[in-house]
Amino acid sequence: MADALKIGIAGLGTVGAALARILVSRANELAITCGRPIAIAAVSARDRSRDRGVDLSAATWFDTPEAMAETADIDVFVELVGGAEGPAERAVRAALARGLHVVTANKALLARHGVELARVAEEKGVLLNFEAAVAGGIPVIKALRESLTGNTVSRVYGIMNGTCNYILTRMEKEGLTFEACLKEAQRLGYAEADPTFDIEGNDTAHKLAILTTLAFGTEIAADEIYLEGISNISIEDIHAAAELGYRIKLLGVAQRTESGIEQRVHPTMVPHDSVIAQVDGVTNAVAIESDILGELLMVGPGAGGNATASAVLGDIADIAKSRPGAQRVPVLGTPAASLAPYRKAQMQSHEGGYFIRLTVLDRAGVFASVATQMAQNGISLESIVQRANGGAPTDAKTIILVTHATTEDSVRKAVAGIKSGSYLAGEPQVIRIERPKAL
Structure with missing residues (x-):
């Protein structure tokens, strides 16, 4: 069996701790499946004393993600810190510069710096995997980047934020106001103390920008998205939609038009009998329309420790199975140097x-x-x-x-x-x- 793949995990919050537990508890199965063991060689977290339900005493601890990325004896740097700038960005750049493979769940980082980071990864001949950055455990990145090769995608859309979907579902099913549903979402941990990023559509926009690049081969253009959140949706709107045969969902939509690419995030009425209308609670769904396959809908957990850790683990397993010198799949589906400039569609x-x-x-x-x-x-x-x-x-x-x-x-x-x-x-x-x- 090949030597162990040594990984370093930056961030031991909900997702990082879940990933560590899975790697340790299923070490034997993963070694057989991947053809080599996967070992946690290094970790970085603010609190070393916190009980995370897994023994990490054999791993080398680092005070900062940057220090781990720059000096740790690892093959793969796993970034679960978050944020478009700061430690996450610096650490990922350092890891790629060293020629390390990188796995990240950081949608904000990719939406802002994805093309540049992809270019560095491709120049270094390493993998930059990010399945967990969009729609949690749903394998939509792999589908667009690999499985749909040869298809011409015309539209990608879906429910990509569990917080908003939870709120809209509760409003409809229980007749509660937006404010009451938001408070309940915060109590259950589905929404942050400051929920603005979720409820105003920014989270969905970051995810949509990444999917747009994978689907249409254009540079990431997160600032070119029409953005509208759900904070102005009232119970009267929910009732009126139901009477007309619709349900309200926050959708991210990207589609190819004759004049360019259209990207938009906004509340949307969808027919009550459509499949996507039945996606409730914190569940996510992503639909892809293409010329060969037709229509594909993927539904699954969009957030949570285990769902996100599962996607991160899938990315690590892909690296473990890869071999030195093998042809790498372009980070964004199309080589970074060949991505077309983003052209915003005219009003239609x-x-x-x-x-x-x-x-x-x-x-x-x-x-x-x-x-x-x-x-x-x-x-x-x-x-x-x-x-x-x-x-x-x-x-x-x-x-x-x-x-x-x-x-x-x-x-x-x-x-x-x-x-x-x-x-x-x-x-x-x-x-x-x-x-x-x-x-």
């Missing part, structure tokens, strides 16, 4: 249409004024419903519009025109509607 029609909820004062002519604004902006309506409003003010009514395919620009102009009419009793709500072809 959104095929699924839009849901627009307006709370208006109960005055004569309001209904006609709303319809006129739609017509003046070339928006065709699939349905328009007026109902009494249950909240204050007491003389307000709710108007719900569902449009046919139209552009974002047209919808925004129509809503701006409606807002100038001085008859709104609340902020308009606009939500896109997606109708997956088969999922």
Whole structure:
């Protein structure tokens, strides 16, 4: 049997500790499967005294990830520290510069520095694996980078943040407000004390940017994503969606168009009978549409110690099975030097249409004024419903519009025109509607 693959783990939090326990408890099975033992040779963590449920006394301890990356006697540097800058970035750069393989779960790091890091890894002839960076335990990176070779991908989309999916699921199933669901998510550990990064869509955007590069062979463009979170989704929106046959999910969507690549993260209404609408709680789902395979949907745990550790372990196992001098799969699917510049798509029609909820004062002519604004902006309506409003003010009514395919620009102009009419009793709500072809 070949010599042991020596790994160093930077970060022994929930994921790092879970990974260490698996590596130790299943050492014999992994040695047989990978053709060589995998040994934890070094670790780095702030607290050496904390009980992590695994004996790490044989590993060399380092005070900082950078020190471990620069000097440890290891073959693979596993970065589980997090953050786009700081210790994680410096340590990964140092490890690659030394010619070490790197495994990371750090989506923020890859979204900001992924192309540059890929270039260094490819120049050094080492692997930079990051399956755990997107959708937890779902093997979507391997699918796009390797399994779908030869396919032309037209669209990638999905539910990529368990916190948001948990909140929206609880709102629908239990009739709770957004605020109440968020507090419960924080109590259960699904949401951070400061949940902004999750609920405003930033986490999903980082993951989407990585998938976009793998799917379309362009440079990572995390700053070119239209971003909208779920903090303005109300229980009224949840109820209206249900009545219309939809459920609301926070989706990340990337698709190829004639004018470039479109990337967007926003709340979305999906048909209640679609498969992706059935993905509840902290579960993630990623759909890929391609010319040869057609449509593929992968569903599974999107976060948590074991799920993420499983993805990290899969990356380590790939390295253990590789042989020196063997042809390496490009880090981002396409060699870093060959990635095309990102070209942002021009505004185009959104095929699924839009849901627009307006709370208006109960005055004569309001209904006609709303319809006129739609017509003046070339928006065709699939349905328009007026109902009494249950909240204050007491003389307000709710108007719900569902449009046919139209552009974002047209919808925004129509809503701006409606807002100038001085008859709104609340902020308009606009939500896109997606109708997956088969999922």
